[in-house]
Amino acid sequence: MLRFLSFRSLLLAGFLGVALIPSAALLQLRRELGAAADAAQQYQRQAQRWQDGARLSQELALQFERASRQALILRDKRLRETAAESSRAIRRAQDALLPDAPAGVADTVAAVLDHVGRLQRLPPPQRLQRDQLFRQLHRQLQWQQQLLDQARQQQQSRWRGDIERMRGQANQLAWLALAAALLLALAMTLLIHWPLRGLQRRIASLAGGARQLDWRQAGPADLQRLSRELAQLDCRLVELEQQKTRFFRQVSHELKTPLAAIHEATSLLNEGVAGELNAQQRHIVGILRNNAATLRQRVQALLRQDAGQWLSTALSPRRFSLHRLLQRRLISCQPLWQAKRLRLELDGSDGQVVGDPSKVETIIDNLLLNAIRHSPPDARLILRHGRADGRVWLEVADFGPGVPDEIRDKIFEPFWSGPAPAGETPGSGLGLTMARGYAQLMSGELQLRDSAESACFRLSWPEPEHTR
Known part of the structure; x- marks a missing residue:
């Protein structure tokens, strides 16, 4: 399923x-809290209705x-009507409590209505019985009030319990x-991630x-597409390395024959086949032989498919004398x-300094050849180190003529070569x-x-502390 989904789809x-x-x-x-709020409002309205009904009844x-007492004493018809209206109002208030009355309240309602009916039917002379009925009526109403208060407290307790339960459910959710x-x-x-x-x-x-890796990849679609592109890159790298190997073999083979001829010619000159050499001539022939031998070694390395090591970018730092290295390189290009x-x-x-002498030697050779190439005859060539x-x-x-300001930033670019000295061909632009x-x-x-000289190249590198 993941192979049909992209990273964007998975993230979304x-x-x-x-x-x-x-x-x-x-x-x-939210639904639970809404239900709790509705229940709280219902409990509040019900409690208010009970409280209003009980207070009104009292x-x-x-x-x-x-x-009733005033009507008996004064024998006033209007007072009797007021008493009758009060009894009817008591009945209405008590009837309003019945629909949602808690347990026990319905019995008090029946008792209150019974006492009111008996008081209305009681003959005027029975004063003691009337007093007793009124006391019983008030006790029933007080008991009713207590029952309603207890019911209201129970409702509040249930509501608090519901709130605590919902709070626990909310925490769990x-x-x-x-x-x-x-x-x-x-x-x-x-x-x-995987x-x-x-x-x-x-x-x-x-x-x-490593080459020709297994680029089959599980995962999202765009990751699989990237794997396929990397597999193509892997194949392309293999092709390029094969082409590079063929190129080095061909170049080394083409160089081997003329270098062998140069080496043999210098050997014959050194042996005096063409005549005895003086000391200066023998010194120059020795320089030619050493450089020819160095080139032959590098060509042999290429023929042994060792081009990767010959052009290696790995460092081999060690102690060496920079002064003596400069002297040797000056002798080689004497x-x-x-x-x-x-x-x-x-x-x-x-x-003694610490560094990679082979890399430093290559840098010195390039700088020396450029300096000699661009120096006019009878000029000075300065080498300093420290x-x-x-x-x-x-x-x-x-x-020499120096480096013009407009090309100072270009001289280190690959395949870019500045103006060649008079009578010489331009360089490769790679040195x-x-x-x-x-x-x-x-x-x-x-x-x-920038210096007093026409062109001054400065090489610097840090020395590793542990090998100094």
Whole structure:
């Protein structure tokens, strides 16, 4: 079922579920409170009717007694009519109590009506019996009042009990709604989290170099669509890596033959086959042999399908002498700077630093070749290095034409090359890009600085504390 639903649908369903469960509980609570309010109003009206009926009956009984006694003494017809009207009013008030009268009240109503009837039928001379009947009438009315008060208190107790019961039900509904909402939220989280977690693991494996993974994915529709797209990306990466391998094999094969010829030629020159060499010539031939051997090693690495290791971005930090590394790199490119009669200046102490010497060597080679290439004949070439604030730094400065302001931000972009010196072809535009990439890999930076020289590139990187 989940494969037909998207993340949006699942989230919407989850939000609706989490919102509807408490809403249903609130609606149920509202109905319960409405019923309690209606019952309270009914109890209040009923209690008020009982209280009014009992009070009116007592007032009418006093009026009936007073009018009856005065009529006997004064023998006044109007007083007798008043007494008769009072007795009828007592009957009406008592009859009004009967429809919803509590237990025992109906008996008092019958007794009150009986006493009123007997008082009306009692002959005038029977004074003592009349006094006794009036006392009994008042006692019945008082007893009736007590019964009604007890019934009202019982109703109030029942109403309070109903309120407490509804309060308990409301608490139960609230806790049940909260538990249901939490369970639903947890279920929705698991439905979304577990597929994402599995997909995240596979993406991490893909980033780590694993290929042709199983991208079949359970879960929402858009997650399955993303899995299919990642599977296509996986296949595309496999194709690109195969193309890269074929490319490196082809390039290395094309380079192997001329490099072998160069190496053999330098060996013959070094052995004196073409004639004896003087010391300077032998030194230059040695530089050629060393560089040719380095290139052959890299070509052999490519042929062994070791291009990934040759171009590795993994760091191998260790202690090395930056000063000696600079000296070696200057010697390796000695024919280039000697051809322009450049005056070298190497400034810095011969101390140990911590870093990846292979990455630093590549950066130095690129900076040196650029500096030599753009330096005019008989110019100075300055190399400085040192430490500052826990960072190692080195600078390569030349006195060539410099870098125009309008292209300062472009020289580190891939495949972008500035104006070439007179008589030379433009560069590939990858040297400074690779150099800055290696610097950033070491958590460092490569910058073009403003200085007294025409162009001054500064490399700096932090030294790991545990290896210093």
